[in-house]
Amino acid sequence: MKDMDRIIIFEDVKYKNFLPIAYTMPVFMLKHGFLSNLERITRLFSNRKIYLLVRDYLARVTSKETGFSVDIAESEDDAEYKTFINGRLINPEILVTLLKQMEDKSEVAIFNDSDLVYLKVRSERVKSNVKKINDLFLKGEIDRIIGTWDIDIIENKKLECVNYPWELIYKNSERIMKDYYTLLQHGLIKGMVDSGVYLIKKENIYIGEGSRVMSGSVIVAEDGPVIVDNGAKVMPNSVIYGPCYIGKKSLIKAGATIYEGTTIGEVSKVGGEVEESIIHSFSNKQHYGFLGHSYIGRWCNLGAGTSNSDLKNNYGNIKIQIGNEKIDTGKIFMGMLMGDHSKTAINTSINTGSVIGVMCNIFVRDFPDKYVPSFSWVGKTVERYDFDKAIQTARRVMTRRNKELTDDEVLVLRYIYEESSKE
Numbered sequence: 001m002k003d004m005d006r007i008i009i010f011e012d013v014k015y016k017n018f019l020p021i022a023y024t025m026p027v028f029m030l031k032h033g034f035l036s037n038l039e040r041i042t043r044l045f046s047n048r049k050i051y052l053l054v055r056d057y058l059a060r061v062t063s064k065e066t067g068f069s070v071d072i073a074e075s076e077d078d079a080e081y082k083t084f085i086n087g088r089l090i091n092p093e094i095l096v097t098l099l100k101q102m103e104d105k106s107e108v109a110i111f112n113d114s115d116l117v118y119l120k121v122r123s124e125r126v127k128s129n130v131k132k133i134n135d136l137f138l139k140g141e142i143d144r145i146i147g148t149w150d151i152d153i154i155e156n157k158k159l160e161c162v163n164y165p166w167e168l169i170y171k172n173s174e175r176i177m178k179d180y181y182t183l184l185q186h187g188l189i190k191g192m193v194d195s196g197v198y199l200i201k202k203e204n205i206y207i208g209e210g211s212r213v214m215s216g217s218v219i220v221a222e223d224g225p226v227i228v229d230n231g232a233k234v235m236p237n238s239v240i241y242g243p244c245y246i247g248k249k250s251l252i253k254a255g256a257t258i259y260e261g262t263t264i265g266e267v268s269k270v271g272g273e274v275e276e277s278i279i280h281s282f283s284n285k286q287h288y289g290f291l292g293h294s295y296i297g298r299w300c301n302l303g304a305g306t307s308n309s310d311l312k313n314n315y316g317n318i319k320i321q322i323g324n325e326k327i328d329t330g331k332i333f334m335g336m337l338m339g340d341h342s343k344t345a346i347n348t349s350i351n352t353g354s355v356i357g358v359m360c361n362i363f364v365r366d367f368p369d370k371y372v373p374s375f376s377w378v379g380k381t382v383e384r385y386d387f388d389k390a391i392q393t394a395r396r397v398m399t400r401r402n403k404e405l406t407d408d409e410v411l412v413l414r415y416i417y418e419e420s421s422k423e
Contacts, residue, residue, distance in 0.1 A: 005048070005079050005080060005081030005120065005123075006048065006049050006050075006051055006079045006081075006082050006083065007041075007048040007049070007050050007051070007083050007085060008051045008052070008083065008084045008085070009028055009038060009050065009051075009052050009084075009085050009086075009087045010052075010053035010054075010086060010087060010137050011026050011027055011028070011054050011087055011137065011138060012086060012088070012115075012116070012138065012140055013137075013138060013139055013140030013141075014027075014088060014115075014140070014161075014163060015027050015055065015138070016322070016323060017163060017164050017165070017322050018030065018164070018165050019323070020337065020338075020355065020356070020357040020358050020374055021295050021297050021338070021340075023339055023340070023357070023358050024058075024297070024298070024339070024340045024358060024409075024412055024413075025058065026038075026052070026055070026087060027087055027088055028041070028052075028087025029062070029065075029066075030168060030280070030295075031263055031265050031278055031281070032090060032162075032171070032172060032175050032263070032278070033172065033176045033179040033245065033263065034179050034227060034245040034247065035179060037087055037088070037089065037090060037092070038066065038087065040179075041085055041087075041089070044092050044093060044095075045096075048083075049079075050068050051068060051070070052066065052069070053070070053084075053134055055138065057411070057412060057415045058412065059071075060408045061406070061409055061412055064406075064408065079123055080122065080123060081106070081120055081121065081123060082122075082125075082126050083118070083119070083120045084116075084118065084119040084120075084137075085117070086116060086117045086118070086161055088115070088162050088163075089117055089118075089159060089161050090161070090162055090171065090175065091158075091159065091160050093178075093182070094158050094159060095110075098110075098156065098159070099118075102154075105120075105152050106120075106122075107120060107121050107122060107149070107150075107152065108120050108151055108152040108153075108154060109146050109152070109153050110154045110156050111153070111154070111155055111156075112155070112156060112157055112160065112161060113155075115161045116142055116143065116146070117159045117161060118159070119142075121149065121151060125149060132145070133145065164320075164322070164327065164329070165337055166293075166295075166329050166331060166334055169261070169276060169277065169278060169293055169294070169295060170331065172243075172261045172262070172276065172278060173224060173243045173260055173276075174243075176225065176242075176244065176245050176261075177224050177225060179245075180206065180227060180243070181225075184227065185206070186203055186204065186225075188206055188207070189202075189207045190208055190209040190210075190211070190230075191207040191208055191210060191211035191212055191213070191228065192211070192212040192213070193212075193213045194212070194214050194215040195215060196216055197214070197215060197216070197217050197218070198217075198218045198219070199219050200219065200220045200221060200222060201221040201222045203221075204222075204224065205221045205225065205227075205242075206225065206226070206227045206229075207228050208227070208229045208230035209230045209231075210230050211228045211229065211231055211232045211234075212232075212233045212234070213233075213234040214233070214235050214236045214238075215236050216236040216237040217235075217236060217238045217239070217240070218238075218239045218240070219234075219239075219240045219242075220239070220240070220241045222242075223242060223243070224242035224243030225242050225244075226240050226241075226242040226243070226245075226246075227245045228240075228246045229247050229248045229250075229266075230248045230249075232247065232248060232249060232250045232251070232252075233250075233251050233252070234246070234252040235251070235252060235253055235254040235255075235256075236254050236255075237254055237255045238254065238258070239256075239257045239258070240252070240258045241258065241259050241260045242260060243260055244260060244261075244262045244263075245262070245263045245264065246258075247263075247264055247265040247266035247267070247268065247281065249267045250264050250265070250266060250268045250269065251268075251269045251270070252264075252270055252271070253269065253271030253272075253286055253287075255271070256271045256272060256273070256274070257272075257273045257274070258274050259273075259276065260275075260276065261276035261277075262274050262278070263277075263278045263279065264279045265278075265280045265281030265283075266281045267281060267401060268281060268282060268283050268284065268285075269284045269285070269286045270284075270285050271285065271286045271287050271288065272285060272287060272289045273288075273289070273292075274292070275290075275292040275310075276293050276333070277291050277293060277294045277296070277335065278294075278295045278296070279296045279300075280295075280297050280298050281298050282298045282398075282401060282403070283297070283298060283299060283301065283302075284300070284301045284302065285301075285302040286304075287302075287303070287304035287306075288304065289302065289304065289306045289307040290307040290308065291306075291307070291308060291335065292308060292310035292333070292335045293331075293333045293334050293335040294308055294310070294335035294336045294337070294338070295336075295337050296338045297338055297339050297340040297341075297342070297358070298340045298341075299340050299341045299394065299397055299398065300340065300343065301343045301344070301397075302344050303343070303344050303345045303346040303347070303348060304346045304347070305346050305348070306344045306345075306346070306347070306348045306349075306350070307348075307349060307350070308335040308336045308349075308350035308351075308352075308354065309335070309349075309350065309351055309352045310333045310334055310352055311333055311352065312332070312352050317329060317330055317332060318331055318332065318333070318334040318353040319353055320334065320353045321370065322355075329353070334352060334353050335352065335354070336350050336353075336354040336355070337355050337356065338356040338360075339356065339357045339358035339360070340358050341358055341359040341390070341393075341394050341413075342356050342357070342358065342359060342360040342361070343360070343361050343362070344362045344363070345362065345363035348362055348363070348364075348368075349366075349367055350367070350368070351367045351368075353370060354368070354370045354371070354372070355370065355372065356368075356372045357372055357373050357374030357375070357376065357416075357420060358374040358375070358413070358416050359374055359375050359385060359390045359394070359413065359416070359417075360374065360376045360378065360385070361376075361378065361385060362376075362378040363378065363379050364378050364379055364380065369382070373423040374416050374417070374419075374420035375387070375390060375416070375420050375421075384421070387413075387414070387417050390413075390417075391405070391410060391413065394413075
């Protein structure tokens with residue numbers, strides 16, 4: 001008897017649209033709501049064996065961090081089918097409902113316009129073409145081989161794949177609400193709430209185990225839920241507006257104002273004013289200054305007084321450089337994208353629609369360029385950040401959080417260093 005089909009969560013050619021924040025991780029590991037797409041998909045398919053299809057240079061670190069194999073050749077020949085799910089899919093719960101209505105279809109591909117969202121085929125179709133299929137996914141050419149197969153092709157507009165990073169930001173409020181209402185017990189207070197704390201619309205507030213909200217703080221959940229996850233602390237006189245997620249063991253500094261649409265990942269320290277932004281994890285914005293409509297990666301530090309603009313004076317649409325092309329976001333509010341391990345000095349000002357790569361150090365008194373390649377040392381002049389010194393700093397930073405920069409992670413950073421030298 002054949003075993004159950006395997007789930008393979010894949011990256012495709014549009015990973016390039018998410019650089020630099022996805023330089024160090026697959027797109028499906030980016031935070032959105034209070035989970036990544038990978039966490040969301042694997043929860044929904046928890047009874048299946050999961051495999052991942054990613055860029056070659058990310059394979060080892062991804063496998064070690066997630067615990068999932070990245071070699072689909074290993075996905076067990078006794079499985080009758082292989083099922084591929086696009087890691088950019090942000091509403092996989094709709095896919096689950098749809099699949100229940102399609103149980104009669106043994107082999108099927110589901111598209112939303114040009115995006116392949118879901119593919120289920122017999123294992124023998126894949127077995128002899130593993131490397132080729134991997135390459136076709138990452139080159140955006142998988143439809144070439146699908147077109148040679150006699151399978152059902154379906155178009156479905158309800159299955160939504162994000163195409164650019166700012167879509168994660170703009171859809172974050174909605175995703176926080178969905179995650180809250182499907183994953184958590186509403187209005188549950190497990191942690192400590194000091195006297196003098198105001199909880200407005202308590203049924204939309206979740207205070208996790210081991211967390212604490214200190215006196216003088218106000219949590220306003222009238223327009224959406226506020227989650228203070230396990231072990232997090234909200235210091236006195238902070239104000240948090242929902243929808244908002246504060247991650248495990250994170251710290252909201254005294255007097256902070258956190259507005260709606262904000263996700264702060266685990267083990268981060270945040271102060272000042274934050275609006276509609278995502279801070280992935282292990283990053284600091286401890287002091288005064290504004291962060292708005294931005295996505296900040298891991299192991300970043302924004303110095304005191306660092307602020308970004310997210311609105312042009314003429315209220316025009318903001319363009320962002322993706323690769324060699326400037327893309328009109330269609331939005332009048334857009335801040336910055338910052339890759340892992342980047343840092344700003346005190347009083348740094350960041351322009352609207354800025355892109356800051358991985359491992360950048362910015363200490364210029366004027367606005368830095370709106371596109372800063374990875375491993376840039378930005379002072380009065382822009383120079384290359386010495387690789388060994390950058391790695392030395394990363395080790396120091398991570399050691400303070402009881403984490404180690406592994407050899408595999410160094411290899412990933414070396415790859416990014418070499419790639420960014422071409423910019």
